[in-house]
Amino acid sequence: MTASSESTPPWVACFPGTDEVVWEGTVATERDVADAVSNARSALASWQTTSVEERIAVAERFAATATECQDQITQQISRETGKPDWEAVGEAKLVPAKVKLAIEAYRERSGSQRIDLPQGIGRVVYRGVGVMAVLGPFNFPAHLPNGHIVPALIAGNTVVFKPSEMTPGTGALLAELWQSAGLPSGVLQIVQGDGKVGATLVSQAVDGVLFTGSYSAGCAIHRSLAGRPQVLLALEMGGNNPVVVHRANDLGAAAYLTAVSAFVTAGQRCTCARRLVLVDDADAERLLERLMEHCKTLRVGLPGEDPEPFMGPLISTAAADRVLDAQDNLLRGGATALVAAQRDPRNPALVRPGLIDVTGMDDRIDEEVFGPLLQVIRVADFDAAIEEANRTAYGLSASLLSDDRERFDAFRKRIRAGVVNWNQATIGASGRLPFGGLGASGNHRPSGYFAADYCSDASAMLESDSLSMPATIMPGIEIAVQ
Numbered sequence: 001m002t003a004s005s006e007s008t009p010p011w012v013a014c015f016p017g018t019d020e021v022v023w024e025g026t027v028a029t030e031r032d033v034a035d036a037v038s039n040a041r042s043a044l045a046s047w048q049t050t051s052v053e054e055r056i057a058v059a060e061r062f063a064a065t066a067t068e069c070q071d072q073i074t075q076q077i078s079r080e081t082g083k084p085d086w087e088a089v090g091e092a093k094l095v096p097a098k099v100k101l102a103i104e105a106y107r108e109r110s111g112s113q114r115i116d117l118p119q120g121i122g123r124v125v126y127r128g129v130g131v132m133a134v135l136g137p138f139n140f141p142a143h144l145p146n147g148h149i150v151p152a153l154i155a156g157n158t159v160v161f162k163p164s165e166m167t168p169g170t171g172a173l174l175a176e177l178w179q180s181a182g183l184p185s186g187v188l189q190i191v192q193g194d195g196k197v198g199a200t201l202v203s204q205a206v207d208g209v210l211f212t213g214s215y216s217a218g219c220a221i222h223r224s225l226a227g228r229p230q231v232l233l234a235l236e237m238g239g240n241n242p243v244v245v246h247r248a249n250d251l252g253a254a255a256y257l258t259a260v261s262a263f264v265t266a267g268q269r270c271t272c273a274r275r276l277v278l279v280d281d282a283d284a285e286r287l288l289e290r291l292m293e294h295c296k297t298l299r300v301g302l303p304g305e306d307p308e309p310f311m312g313p314l315i316s317t318a319a320a321d322r323v324l325d326a327q328d329n330l331l332r333g334g335a336t337a338l339v340a341a342q343r344d345p346r347n348p349a350l351v352r353p354g355l356i357d358v359t360g361m362d363d364r365i366d367e368e369v370f371g372p373l374l375q376v377i378r379v380a381d382f383d384a385a386i387e388e389a390n391r392t393a394y395g396l397s398a399s400l401l402s403d404d405r406e407r408f409d410a411f412r413k414r415i416r417a418g419v420v421n422w423n424q425a426t427i428g429a430s431g432r433l434p435f436g437g438l439g440a441s442g443n444h445r446p447s448g449y450f451a452a453d454y455c456s457d458a459s460a461m462l463e464s465d466s467l468s469m470p471a472t473i474m475p476g477i478e479i480a481v482q
């Protein structure tokens, strides 16, 4: 299933912040990538013409295998990302769960329809788009690529998958599980390597590119596809997500949900809250006190530690450096640290969460800091809070924590985000709902329940089962006597 290669450069993945090798392999050459796409193209005709029930049967075997191998998936995720056990297990469980959801979504959204029309029988028939390139991120190395791969395979596409260069082993394991489930040869190809390998894959004759990752990489892919409108591009990118708290009676719950939104997965979820928007009153102070307490006390640590940490390390020392640099820039620009994010001495990729008041800054930069750093912005009233929440080119997730229904009605009508929550964290999106964002966060609601939509092409068919002259003949055509 892995594209073969003779003299490719080696690639190792390490446990975050260390030299401990957790996966060894090779980087795909241009030739490997071209071969993988060609193999996927050769496998397409036969996979597309198998019945959907046969494809679903393979997906269900994959789900069964992934359930049996839950421990192995958990360990690989944990070794490559440093996620605490509770979190790595949670992600491993999402792998088989996605299959059930994708089958339901396929049947509900891509099931053939018959419509009786005056001119004959109308049918809407769905078939796969073709060869799909899937580019995965590191933060959910199993769940997020799986969210593209499962619906794509069920719909009859073949796939060339490039996992994140930080988490190649989890990607390789997913491909092995499909192989064990009896997926025909060529239908899922895997190529390993960094963004350059991803760019080579996108430049090949693929029919679709299903991407989850950063805005900058998504833009690069978009640019590289200019002039190829026939290639479907589904982009799931980042966010600069706000939590607005106003008229919340239970400030303890508000502080807890805000901390979870901002710091789960060490702040490395696309849906993590980056900004906390507060109407500047006494409640705001009380909420911030509780939140500062969470920042100081929540457990940061490594997988396997007892008691179990809430959050693990960032993906690498470089990623931790970027978060701490971003904090330094904010502080230099006029922000105040309520609790400064700090590196933990045990591992250079471990960072304790930070809470920074940026209200006084003249010029706040609209960028996604992918780590445990929450920026507080105080405003005069609720109207200003919604305006502030919308002050971003992104639009992925947004939460309002409030007991006031009218406030939520105003919020949901005005907020620009694909995921809009009320008295819920910004994270923890349901797989039963569409997922994705507006603006710089992406398009097509990729992943989530609506992934079924871009994995299938709809054909409109008009059918009559016998050939005869229509009842009405168009003007200007003489019909010769038979």
Ligand SMILES: NC(=O)c1ccc[n+]([C@@H]2O[C@H](COP(=O)([O-])OP(=O)(O)OC[C@H]3O[C@@H](n4cnc5c(N)ncnc54)[C@H](O)[C@@H]3O)[C@@H](O)[C@H]2O)c1
Binding pocket: 135, 136, 137, 138, 139, 140, 144, 162, 163, 164, 165, 193, 194, 195, 196, 197, 198, 199, 200, 202, 212, 213, 214, 215, 216, 217, 218, 220, 221, 236, 237, 238, 239, 269, 270, 271, 368, 370, 396, 436, 441, 442
């Ligand atoms: N919206 C979402 O659902 C979602 C989910 C997870 C992560 N993300 C975002 O992903 C980012 C973190 O993940 P990451 O660091 O792995 O992202 P990334 O953009 O660095 O990489 C994602 C994937 O794209 C590949 N890639 C990079 N440049 C490429 C190029 N020019 N052409 C083709 N492929 C290329 C990478 O090798 C990797 O496989 C954050 O911005 C986060 O918000 C978004």
Ligand SMILES: N[C@@H](CCC=O)C(=O)O
Binding pocket: 139, 140, 268, 269, 270, 271, 426, 427, 428, 429
């Ligand atoms: N589905 C995840 C986010 C995916 C991106 O990182 C959540 O909402 O918790």
